[in-house]
Amino acid sequence: xxxxxxxxxxxxxxxxxxxxxxxxxxxxxxxxxxxxxxxxxxxxxxxxxxxxxxxxxxxxxxxxxxxxxxxxxxxxxxxxxxxxxxxxxxxxxxxxxxxxxxxxxxxxxxxxxxxx
Numbered sequence: 001x002x003x004x005x006x007x008x009x010x011x012x013x014x015x016x017x018x019x020x021x022x023x024x025x026x027x028x029x030x031x032x033x034x035x036x037x038x039x040x041x042x043x044x045x046x047x048x049x050x051x052x053x054x055x056x057x058x059x060x061x062x063x064x065x066x067x068x069x070x071x072x073x074x075x076x077x078x079x080x081x082x083x084x085x086x087x088x089x090x091x092x093x094x095x096x097x098x099x100x101x102x103x104x105x106x107x108x109x110x111x112x113x114x115x116x
Contacts, residue, residue: 011070017091018059024051049091056090057083065089 066081
């Protein structure tokens, strides 16, 4: 039983690190594009999303990570599960951050803070 718990924790940490890494790469990419380049805010947001998703896909495929297989759903060919995992971790960090910031703290709901 302890082995299963250890594997679950390891998987959660790995996917959390993938999501964090994807979001970090996207933020770095956004900062590398000078603010004076006249990019509309929606284009900058799209750039961050593409970088995050691309990084998530690259990490999942390069490592063979498959969150669905970890949950017992093995897809054929396995690359399908890796791509789905990459999409989840590529966008998952953003959704996790939004969810965590929306949780009440000390009984008071956190105010929404715009990112960008």
